Amino acid sequence: MTEPINYDRPVSGISLAGSFADAWCHGYEKDSIGLIPCAEGGSSLDEWAIDGLLFRHAVEEARFAMETSELTGILWHQGESDSYHGGYKVYYNKLLLIFEALRKELGIPELPIIIGGLGDFLGKAGFGENCTEYKLINEELQRFALEQNNCYFVTAAGLASNPDGIHINAASQRKFGLRYFEAFSRRQHIFEPLEDENEILNSYNTREYTKSEKLYIKSMELALGKLSYEEFEYHLAEISKI
């Protein structure tokens, strides 16, 4: 796996999916995980309407994955683009229609959906300045997760943004992904930051690379012109000895 996972723009960077997948691999060591990226930066809930392109594309991508894999959940994070002009008033019902249709189209009525909250940095500066009603959207997201079957809320408390005032920064995305995994694996809401977020991330970051990861890193260095082919072959032989 490499990042950006969801390549909807050249600077999409780090998302919560990376550390979610890392935690998943630690939690289910005998299985393997695939991610189905279908997010679209800056999209409003209306852009996810049932007959719209994003919805239908996400369903198609999931169906391709389901030919070889079991679909076990949806990681949902959306709402900034509905955090103004009273968008919260219709948010719950719109979301309900979308999720009901998603589960129906995918043929999994009980498909778990993990629903992250919006960050407290919104409504203040930069691109996030206009998201003045983000707290009201957060209330709807939380109420939705509490009332609907197999939906779990994940708090964004304590997460920080990039200088643009709207995108969760990389370090916070890592924490958010851990919280999503906690909600996913325990089937419960996560209303507070995990106590050991930093320790878990540190243990992930300091583990030794596997053999195939080491080979992959060298092949990337070759592709980027940082290694000659002869140097690459040397590393290949060295790593294969391990």
Add this chain to the structure above:
Amino acid sequence: MTEPINYDRPVSGISLAGSFADAWCHGYEKDSIGLIPCAEGGSSLDEWAIDGLLFRHAVEEARFAMETSELTGILWHQGESDSYHGGYKVYYNKLLLIFEALRKELGIPELPIIIGGLGDFLGKAGFGENCTEYKLINEELQRFALEQNNCYFVTAAGLASNPDGIHINAASQRKFGLRYFEAFSRRQHIFEPLEDENEILNSYNTREYTKSEKLYIKSMELALGKLSYEEFEYHLAEISKI
């Protein structure tokens, strides 16, 4: 547009699609172009079989695009992974089945297909060392384009590879894209490098950015942490004055 256009791996880099699109924009100034990336690095022709994932995924992606756009051609470049073990003997017929099915599925029987040749750096070193029969595949690709309706061959003569011995390097991809556009726009085979490839690329590279490109570059610098939000706002105001 930003690169990599076809993000099938983190180091996919520059492809021929970039300069093709650039040439297209210069050739059809009043229209706008969209690219439908569906290549898969290292794939053999069998992996593009009609019932396979790559084929069906490409068709689905094209259909999404066709909801709002006219599909005007396919840029095809494949063959390295069939350049050994006698793959050339069955290549023509396999390709014919795939292209007939593609045109049928997309509902455009006369859809132009631009077919690039394989580079002369193959069969010699690195990852390309095993592609010993690339010349025989090239003969099949050329014969196919000559015999089939609305298929045009594009030579890879003079193009150079990365140190890995298999991937066309960035400078050569730019030239290749220009040749693809010549074949596409003139509806004719391109058997020789264009005489003015360097001049055309130089004119593209030295043109002034448009206003929206300038704004986009600044928003990327903001996203990458190279600008504070205040600096970004300053540049935004300056560019908007133009």
